[in-house]
Every structure is written in structure tokens, then in C-alpha cells.
């Protein structure tokens with residue numbers, strides 16, 4: 001007797017209307033409880049996400065991501081051509097040698113999926129014969145399949161690729177750009193002042209603060225993997241910074257200078273736009289060029305200084321200044337060039353000679369300076385061969401690269417393309433509305449996105465005023481504050 005159970009419904013042995021009616025209250029109760037549990041879980045999850053995002057991530061977000069990764073892995077590998085095979089792809093058919101795709105492709109192993117504060121990391125084990133390139137190209141597909149902000153693929157390990165999975169863009173949060181409480185004015189790290197006599201810059205007294213390689217690392221912001229972003233001259237001796245106007249070049253330089261200011265280093269500014277950009281640093285600078293003629297003279301003195309240091313190293317059998325005995329170790333010199341194009345552009349014959357003099361000295365500094373403690377930080381809107389001869393040779397010396405938001409693909413390509421071709425696209429995708437975001441050279445991962453810290457002008461002024469007495473006087477150069 002089954003009057004209201006439709007004919008097409010599957011017959012369940014022993015199920016009758018009477019029994020169904022008897023179970024109905026229980027079924028309704030269970031359904032209500034289930035719905036209530038699901039609603040409670042969703043509400044708790046949302047609440048937890050708002051109140052304790054980190055706990056939410058470890059308890060709920062990460063297990064769900066892991067499920068999604070495992071669930072989609074097969075489809076992803078098949079669609080993005082990431083499969084390998086354990087069968088030979090050629091075989092003999094009678095007298096013929098045939099070649100083909102295996103019917104049963106083997107998936108590379110997705111393993112070591114670990115939660116991190118920024119998302120997760122994972123490792124893919126490659127099959128023999130597989131190369132990392134398809135995985136690098138599939139990063140976008142992975143991000144879509146797993147519904148995350150981005151997947152970065154590190155292909156430098158042998159036999160495996162490492163994935164860095166970012167659930168959200170950590171650089172766009174208001175906190176990322178703000179100087180906030182994270183920025184503190186560092187007191188001078190060693191008590192004594194840097195030598196201020198020109199000759200002492202080469203042979204300093206034992207009591208003066210002695211520079212150590214750690215002094216060369218300036219923390220300037222945060223990287224998207226949650227680590228601190230540092231411009232470290234001990235790792236990359238010279239740096240190139242490009243970015244459109246208002247992209248955050250000066251802000252980045254300010255952050256770096258504020259860090260270096262409290263260390264025993266000499267800072268030299270080359271700002272041929274009348275010194276407007278680097279003027280706030282003037283009290284802490286050992287020299288400041290405000291036009292190209294001054295730039296050429298200052299750079300010539302610095303080339304002479306590198307030659308003196310070379311002789312010093314030769315006398316002591318040292319291969320770089322860090323191998324020199326502390327009493328004679330000279331202070332590192334960091335030359336900041338704001339708007340490189342101003343050094344290269346020529347309108348007349350006289351301009352040409354001056355530009356050639358300035359740019360040749362700059363190139364020589366970049367070629368010779370690394371081991372001698374003379375470092376070059378070059379910033380500009382464009383750094384292409386259209387600026388003049390020698391600019392590509394200079395760029396080749398600048399191993400540290402930072403590309404802020406740029407207006408044309410060529411600039412991103414000129415900044416990153418020769419070293420990190422896959423970073424060019426990431427640089428082009430920087431949102432102009434989020435200031436200070438950059439694609440930068442990273443010691444262990446090739447390149448990474450990062451955002452500089454914003455240092456309010458009054459904060460920078462306080463750091464510069466508090467460290468002005470540390471500015472060393474370099475041979476042949478007059479600090480801007482002592483000029484007539």
C-alpha cells in the first residue's frame with residue numbers, strides 16, 4: 001500500500017506510509033538540528049574570522065584549503081599539462097617505432113602542505129623528465145583552482161618545486177603601508193662617532209665605530225610572505241629602483257636612508273633636480289650634488305676614493321674592505337642617485353661632455369665599488385638604452401632590482417626582464433592606487449612582491465636631525481651643511 005509515494009521513487013524494502021509517518025517527527029528533528037549546527041558553524045566561523053583571523057585560519061581556513069588542493073590536484077594537473085609518466089613514450093609496433101602520450105598519466109606528488117601565517121607552503125615532487133617551467137606557468141591556474149590570491153612557484157630546487165600560497169594580498173592592507181608602531185628610530189648602534197677627518201675616513205682611530213656588514217642591510221618594509229623587506233648591500237652591492245612618478249621611489253629611499261643614518265656609513269646624494277628630493281637628508285649626507293656638474297665632481301672624488309681603498313686593500317693583502325684590520329677599515333659609502341635620467345640627458349655639446357664625465361664615473365663606481373665598500377643606489381622613472389650609451393652597462397652592475405608601479409611594460413622589462421623574466425608580469429600588475437608596492441630581488445626566492453613602509457616627513461626629519469653628527473667627512477668632499 002503506497003498511495004502517495006510516486007511510482008518512480010525507488011522502493012525501499014519495509015518502508016510503508018505508516019512507518020514514514022511514525023519517523024516523520026524524528027526526521028524533522030534531525031534536519032532541524034543539522035541546519036542549526038551548520039548555521040552555528042557558519043556564524044562561529046565568521047565571528048572567529050573577524051575576532052581571531054589567525055586562529056580561524058589554522059582551525060578552519062587551512063584545512064579547507066588543503067581539502068580543495070587535494071580535491072582539485074588531479075584535474076589541475078591534467079588541464080595544465082603537469083602530469084608525467086612512468087611508461088616509455090616510445091614503443092615498437094612491428095617494424096615501426098611509435099611515439100605517443102600515455103593513456104594513464106602519473107600525477108606529480110603534492111606534498112608537505114603546511115599552514116603559514118600568510119597562507120601555506122607546499123612542495124611538488126617532479127617525475128624524472130619533468131622540468132619546473134610548466135609549474136611556473138600554471139601558477140595562475142593553481143590560484144584560481146584553490147581560490148587564493150596568488151601562488152608563487154620557486155623553481156630553483158632540484159627535482160622539486162616549492163609553492164608559496166598567499167590567501168590574500170598582505171600588501172594592500174592599510175597596515176602594510178603605514179609606518180605605524182613598527183618603525184622606531186634606531187639609536188646609534190655603537191657608541192663612538194664615525195671618523196670625521198678626511199684622512200681618518202681611510203685610516204680611522206680605533207675608538208671610532210667600526211662598520212660591520214650588517215650595517216648595510218636597511219629594512220624598508222614588508223614582503224608578501226610576511227618577512228621583513230631589506231635592501232641589503234652585503235647581498236646585492238648595488239641597486240636599481242624604477243617607478244612611475246608618485247609610485248613611491250622617494251618614500252622607499254627615505255625609509256632606507258633613515259635606517260642607514262644611524263649606522264657608521266657615509267651617505268652621498270646625487271639629485272640633479274636641484275636637490276629637492278634629497279634635501280631632507282642633507283644634514284646626514286657627506287656630500288650632495290644638486291646639478292650635473294657637481295655630480296661629476298663628487299663622483300670623480302669617489303672614484304679616487306675607491307682607488308685609495310684599492311691600494312689600502314693591496315697593502316694589507318685584503319680582497320675587500322671587510323678583510324682589513326678594524327683600525328684601518330674605511331666606512332662604507334652609499335651613493336644615492338635620484339632620477340638617473342638627469343645625469344644622461346643632453347641638449348648641447350657642453351652637456352654631452354658633462355654627462356659623459358658624470359655617467360662614466362658612476363659606471364666606474366658600480367664596477368669597482370662592491371668590494372671596496374662603495375655602493376650605488378640608482379632611482380629613476382626609466383632606465384633604458386634610450387637614455388644614452390653606457391646605461392645598459394650600468395644596469396648590468398645593479399644586481400639588486402626594485403620595480404615599483406610603472407606606466408609601460410618596457411620599464412618593467414628593463415628593470416627585471418634580464419634577470420627575472422617571470423617577474424615582469426607581476427610588476428605590470430601592481431595597482432597604482434596602492435602606493436609603495438614593488439617587485440624586488442629576494443635573496444632566497446629570486447623575486448618577491450613587497451611594500452615599503454611610509455615614513456612621515458616629520459619622522460624622517462627627526463631621524464636625520466638625531467644622526468646628523470654621524471655624517472663622516474670624505475676626502476675631497478664637503479658636506480652640504482658646511483657649504484657657504
Ligand SMILES: Nc1ncnc2c1ncn2[C@@H]1O[C@H](COP(=O)(O)OP(=O)(O)OP(=O)(O)O)[C@@H](O)[C@H]1O
Pocket residue numbers: 176177178243244245246247248249250251252435436437451452453454
Ligand atoms: N609605502 C607607502 N605607503 C603609503 N603611502 C605611500 C607609500 N609610498 C608612497 N606613498 C604615498 O605616495 C606618495 C608619492 O610617493 P613618492 O613621493 O615616494 O613617489 P615618487 O615615485 O618619488 O614620486 P616622484 O617621482 O613624483 O618624486 C607619497 O606622498 C605617499 O603619500
